[in-house]
Amino acid sequence: MNVESVYPKVREIIADVLVIDEDEVSLNSRLIADLGAESIDFLDLVFQLEKEFAIKIPRGQLEKNARGDLAEDQFEKGGVLTVDGMKALKNYLSEIPADQFKANMKVNEIPMLFTVETFCKLIVAAVSEKNARDTVV
Amino acid sequence: MRFLLVDRILELSPLQLVRGIKHITRDDHYLCNDEQGTLCFIPSFIGEAIGQLAAWNVMLCNDFRLRPVAGVVSSACLHRPAYIGDTLLIEAVIDDVDDVAVRYHGVASVGDEVVFSIESALGPLLPMTEFIAIDEVRRQFSEINRPGAWPPVASAGELLQNGNEPLPYLLVFDRIIASDPGVSLCAEKRINRAASYFPDHFPHKPVLPMTVLLECKLNLAREFLARAQFSQHYQVSELRKIKMNEFIYPGDLVVTTVQVKRHDADELILSFRSEVEGKRVCVLDVVMTAKGN
Numbered sequence: 001m002n003v004e005s006v007y008p009k010v011r012e013i014i015a016d017v018l019v020i021d022e023d024e025v026s027l028n029s030r031l032i033a034d035l036g037a038e039s040i041d042f043l044d045l046v047f048q049l050e051k052e053f054a055i056k057i058p059r060g061q062l063e064k065n066a067r068g069d070l071a072e073d074q075f076e077k078g079g080v081l082t083v084d085g086m087k088a089l090k091n092y093l094s095e096i097p098a099d100q101f102k103a104n105m106k107v108n109e110i111p112m113l114f115t116v117e118t119f120c121k122l123i124v125a126a127v128s129e130k131n132a133r134d135t136v137v
Numbered sequence: 138m139r140f141l142l143v144d145r146i147l148e149l150s151p152l153q154l155v156r157g158i159k160h161i162t163r164d165d166h167y168l169c170n171d172e173q174g175t176l177c178f179i180p181s182f183i184g185e186a187i188g189q190l191a192a193w194n195v196m197l198c199n200d201f202r203l204r205p206v207a208g209v210v211s212s213a214c215l216h217r218p219a220y221i222g223d224t225l226l227i228e229a230v231i232d233d234v235d236d237v238a239v240r241y242h243g244v245a246s247v248g249d250e251v252v253f254s255i256e257s258a259l260g261p262l263l264p265m266t267e268f269i270a271i272d273e274v275r276r277q278f279s280e281i282n283r284p285g286a287w288p289p290v291a292s293a294g295e296l297l298q299n300g301n302e303p304l305p306y307l308l309v310f311d312r313i314i315a316s317d318p319g320v321s322l323c324a325e326k327r328i329n330r331a332a333s334y335f336p337d338h339f340p341h342k343p344v345l346p347m348t349v350l351l352e353c354k355l356n357l358a359r360e361f362l363a364r365a366q367f368s369q370h371y372q373v374s375e376l377r378k379i380k381m382n383e384f385i386y387p388g389d390l391v392v393t394t395v396q397v398k399r400h401d402a403d404e405l406i407l408s409f410r411s412e413v414e415g416k417r418v419c420v421l422d423v424v425m426t427a428k429g430n
Contacts, residue, residue: 059237
């Protein structure tokens with residue numbers, strides 16, 4: 001499973017959740033800025049993705065994935081990303097053009113960056129983690 | 138008139154299950170006519186009662202710090218109306234909850250017969266004090282939390298008819314602003330602060346209950362059918378993919394567009410989109426099945 005293989009289904013679900021035509025959704029569409037997603041849409045989207053791919057996506061998982069090995073206070077201070085935090089975020093969201101990471105970005109602004117590809121990557125990671133767990137069990 | 142629709146909580150397992158009842162009597166304010174003209178409880182408000190019951194469970198378990206609000210409902214099925222003399226046995230099952238949202242499903246029955254069911258409802262949790270004082274909501278809970286057994290399936294005896302039936306409460310759009318019969322319909326509703334549900338929904342922040350908008354849309358679906366003059370007769374069976382994006386406030390002007398999403402001899406699906414100042418606030422599909430199927 002990879003981004004290309006999950007993309008058609010993710011695209012279909014995003015279009016359905018946002019009540020837009022699939023034609024309007026591309027891999028690099030930003031959910032908030034380009035597709036008009038709001039907070040309730042993210043809740044809905046995560047639930048639909050969990051159902052479709054039989055996975056669990058804990059709340060804030062994308063931010064946790066971005067943080068990687070950094071402790072919380074290494075990642076952000078007072079709600080603003082640290083230099084190391086920004087580096088980790090850029091590294092994790094490698095699909096996002098560099099000019100979209102603004103200086104002194106706040107943690108609650110991170111979702112502004114999310115694209116369709118971000119969610120495809122999240123699905124691929126969650127499915128592979130689940131498969132790994134199932135294999136161990 | 139109160140917009141607290143659960144009369145009594147009979148059983149509550151924290152973050153798992155809650156059961157309660159609502160008697161439908163002539164004391165009810167929120168009655169309408171069914172297709173035969175018989176008074177019944179406003180169908181969307183059966184769904185509201187299920188949602189309120191689920192909310193009591195969640196609010197109790199977070200010590201009334203957070204309250205669920207309407208968000209997304211995958212499917213709500215209207216099996217039959219509930220009439221004066223019926224007692225709704227309501228059950229809500231909490232499927233998942235955290236500090237951000239609750240997911241639940243539920244059902245309302247009269248005796249052994251399911252009259253309304255909700256699949257997969259998702260409600261964001263917001264700070265209680267934005268909506269109502271914590272002491273006030275605690276008091277409301279303690280008033281109705283009286284554990285006990287389910288009531289008997291049906292009361293014996295004939296329902297008294299005194300000739301003075303309550304008046305139906307109309308939940309409708311104010312005017313049609315565009316109509317292409319059988320294709321689309323556009324209607325508007327001005328949200329009036331004087332509406333009877335606002336004092337309870339909510340004291341600190343009056344917002345339009347989603348179920349009020351849903352009932353208006355069901356009535357708009359009937360208006361659409363009346364204008365379409367299809368050869369087949371349809372009846373509402375399900376509300377699907379309901380999503381409330383934004384609160385609607387008194388003073389707002391809600392513009393709703395209805396379009397045919399699918400139409401064949403067995404089924405008609407109407408797609409609804411409501412906007413305030415051009416911004417999407419609520420969408421849903423109304424599924425209608427051909428009568429006799």
